[in-house]
Amino acid sequence: MFASRNFKLNFDMRLFFLMICLCCTLFTACSSCNRGGGDTKSNSTTEQPHVRQRKQIAITSPKNNEKQPLGATVALSAKIKDEAGPLDSLRWFIDGKWVKTTNGEDITWNTGEQTTGTHRIEAVAHYTSGQRDIVSVTMFLLAPLAPKQYTYKVMQVHPHDPKAYTQGLLFDGGFLYESTGLEGKSTLRKVNIQTGDTVQAASLSDELFGEGLALVDDKLIQLTYKNQVALVYRKTDFKLLSRINYPMREGWGLTYDGTHLLMTDGSATLYFLDREYLTEVRRLEVCDNKGIVQQLNELEYINGELWANVYYADYILRIDPKTGVVLGRIDMTGLLKDSDRKIGAEVLNGIACDEKTGKIYVTGKNWPKLFEIQVIGK
Secondary structure (H helix, E strand, C coil): CHHHHHHHHHHHHHHHHHHHHHHHHHHHHHHHHHHHCCCCCCHHHCCCCCCCCCCCEEEEECCCCEEEECCCEEEEEEEECHHHCCEEEEEEEECCEEEEEECCCCEEEEHHHCCCEEEEEEEEEEECCCCEEEEEEEEEEECCCCCEEEEEEEEEEEECCCCCCEEEEEEECCEEEEEECCCCCCEEEEEECCCCCEEEEEECCCCCCEEEEEEECCEEEEEECCCCEEEEEECCCCCEEEEEECCCCCCCCEEECCCEEEEECCCCEEEEEECCCCCEEEEEECECCCCECCCEEEEEEECCEEEEEECCCCEEEEECCCCCEEEEEEECCCCCCHHHCCCCCCCEEEEEECCCCCCEEEEECCCCEEEEEEEEEC
8 A cells, every 4th residue: 555655656756747848848949939930040040131221322413512503404423333233223303303214324404494592303223122222412503693783873762750660561552551560569551652651550469570561452461570470451441351370480571473472581482372371382592693592581573573672781682583593683782871870770671662653662670761762783
C-alpha cells in the first residue's frame, strides 16, 4: 500500500514537470514566430525594403530666388543623379499648375502672360522603380522697364479738415467722400470740395479704425484697419446696411474697377475681391524693375490704371492691374509746404478722380489742404 502511493506520487511529479517543459517550448516557439514571421533565417539577415532618404534630383535652372524681367524666356532644367535609377518621366509645374511632361530633357517657359512677383517652379521625377522625387525653387518676375517718371503741377488748392486722418478718398456727384481713421475718431464723410465742410457724416464705433473706401453702384464700402470687417453704407443717407468679414490680416486701401474691388493690406500684394461678398478672386504682387514694392496704401482706379500711395513716401505709383507692373512714379515732393505743416500733419495719403472732368485730387493725413493736380512727365 505504501509502495503504490509512492509510485503514484512520482508519476504525478513527472507529469507536472513534463507539462512545464511543454509550456516553455510553446512559449519559445511563439516568441520566435512573432519576431521572425515564421522565417527560419536569423533576424539579422532579414532583408528590409530600401528607402532613399536624399533626393536624387535638383533644379539647375532657374536658380532659387532668381530674378527675371516679365516677358523673359526662362530655361527649366533639372539634374538627376546616376544612382537614382532609370527615369520614367519628369513633370514640370508652375504655381501648382502642370506645364509639361518630359523624358528629362530641358524645356523653356515664356513668362509673357504671367504677372510680376513670386512664382514657384516645381519638378516631379518619376522613376521606373516606383520612387518619386519632388523639388522646387522660387523665382521673381519683375517689371521689364524702369517706371516712367512724372511730376505735378498744382491747378487749385481747396481747404481740408486738418483733423481728418485721411485713409480713403473718392469723388462722386460733385462731392468728396472720405474715410478717416484712428480709434474713437473714425468717420465716413461727405465733403463740400470748395469749402472743405462736412455736409454728412457717420461715426464708427470706438473699437473700429476706418481705412480704405470704395463706391460700388449706390453703396459705399469702408474697410477697417485690424478689425477684419468692412462696413457697407447706403450712399444717399449713410445708413449702415451690413458688415462683411474678410480674411486679410489688415485693411488699407480700397477701390473699384467696375468688376472687382481692389484691396491692399500694407504689403506688396494686391487683392481682387468679389464686389458683394469680398471673397478673394485672385491676387498679384506689385513690382518695379528692381523688386517688390511694399506698403501699398490708398488706391484709386483711373483710366485702366491703379494709382497707389505708398506709406511714408512722397510719391504715387501708377500700376498695371493686369500684370502688377509699376508703369510710372509721380514725385509729389514739396506738395505741402513747410509753412502748412502744422503739428500732427502726416504723410501723403488720399487720391480721388472726377471721371467726368479727369480732375485729380490729392491730400494727406491731417493736412489742411486738398490739391487739384495735373500730372506731367519729367
